[in-house]
Amino acid sequence: MGYGAPRTIRDHILFVERRLKAAHVVFGHGTEDARDEAAWLVAGAMKIAPGALAARLALRPGRAAAARIRTLLAARIRTRRPLAYLLGEAWFAGHRYVVDPRVIVPRSLIGEFLPEGGASPLADPDIGAILDLCTGSGAIAIAAARAFPRARVDAVDISQDALKVAARNVRLHGLTGRIRLFASDLFAGIGKRRYDLILSNPPYVSAPEMAALPREYRNEPALALSGGEDGLDLVVPILHQAGAHLTEDGRLVLEVGASREALERRFPDRPFLWLASAADECVGYWHKEDLEIFARD
Numbered sequence: 001m002g003y004g005a006p007r008t009i010r011d012h013i014l015f016v017e018r019r020l021k022a023a024h025v026v027f028g029h030g031t032e033d034a035r036d037e038a039a040w041l042v043a044g045a046m047k048i049a050p051g052a053l054a055a056r057l058a059l060r061p062g063r064a065a066a067a068r069i070r071t072l073l074a075a076r077i078r079t080r081r082p083l084a085y086l087l088g089e090a091w092f093a094g095h096r097y098v099v100d101p102r103v104i105v106p107r108s109l110i111g112e113f114l115p116e117g118g119a120s121p122l123a124d125p126d127i128g129a130i131l132d133l134c135t136g137s138g139a140i141a142i143a144a145a146r147a148f149p150r151a152r153v154d155a156v157d158i159s160q161d162a163l164k165v166a167a168r169n170v171r172l173h174g175l176t177g178r179i180r181l182f183a184s185d186l187f188a189g190i191g192k193r194r195y196d197l198i199l200s201n202p203p204y205v206s207a208p209e210m211a212a213l214p215r216e217y218r219n220e221p222a223l224a225l226s227g228g229e230d231g232l233d234l235v236v237p238i239l240h241q242a243g244a245h246l247t248e249d250g251r252l253v254l255e256v257g258a259s260r261e262a263l264e265r266r267f268p269d270r271p272f273l274w275l276a277s278a279a280d281e282c283v284g285y286w287h288k289e290d291l292e293i294f295a296r297d
């Protein structure tokens, strides 16, 4: 099929999907396969939400939109930049965020446990204080503010660049009154504040994994991914220090990715509870009292 052949939105999606597969593009930045990425690319080029595509599959993109589809597809294949960076947007927990290469593309599994409207399994719907440690784009902080409508959220990151992106997102979501952003190296800038819920998706990629990352991931800030030799450089200090920043009934929710194995090896006698998510079981959950054993080290 020649490049001019796709006519309807459905044709364009199928065409883009075939080209992405043929080019061996790697997914994982908001989509998991070529079909979903193709649909997002076409939606992005047409400036509509991906969820709005299904009802329009038989329509034809206009000339300008078709040209944008071609340009985006070519850039995605040539540069291997995540589509989110090319579009300047990402979707997380059902909402749109602005992103650029100063932050990773939000995809934390913690989002699954933050449904809107008080049904989160993580904590009582009335909790008052939440910390999002290593906030990046602010996506988890914002999803948490939606999931716990009465809570105030502190969101911290060591990267001033990331905090600028997070500030844009907090404004975009109309949450400047409930989310406070500030710079902190883990808990160092938190002072004596305590929280009912600490959420964190820190860098946890081990050195061997970093060396083998596909090009897509190398477009993201290394500061956001690299967790040292075994991936635990930030995970272990968080486990040591979080208890001191939790209220009496407080909980820590910490994503550790593939470094789960190294963590369980390092602490074979410690209690670990892993939340079951659709994709993986690498989000740990601790009550304050379960963390005391880590604080004693």
Ligand SMILES: C[S@@+](CC[C@H](N)C(=O)[O-])C[C@H]1O[C@@H](n2cnc3c(N)ncnc32)[C@H](O)[C@@H]1O
Residues within 6 Å of the ligand: 103, 104, 105, 106, 107, 108, 133, 134, 135, 136, 137, 138, 139, 140, 156, 157, 158, 159, 162, 184, 185, 186, 201, 202, 203, 204, 223, 224, 225, 234
């Ligand atoms: C894996 S990203 C997660 C971003 C966001 N929470 C998400 O899920 O999309 C990790 C973030 O931790 C930040 N970070 C790295 N080292 C840090 C440190 N020592 N203290 C605070 N934040 C740090 C990075 O700048 C990055 O934004």
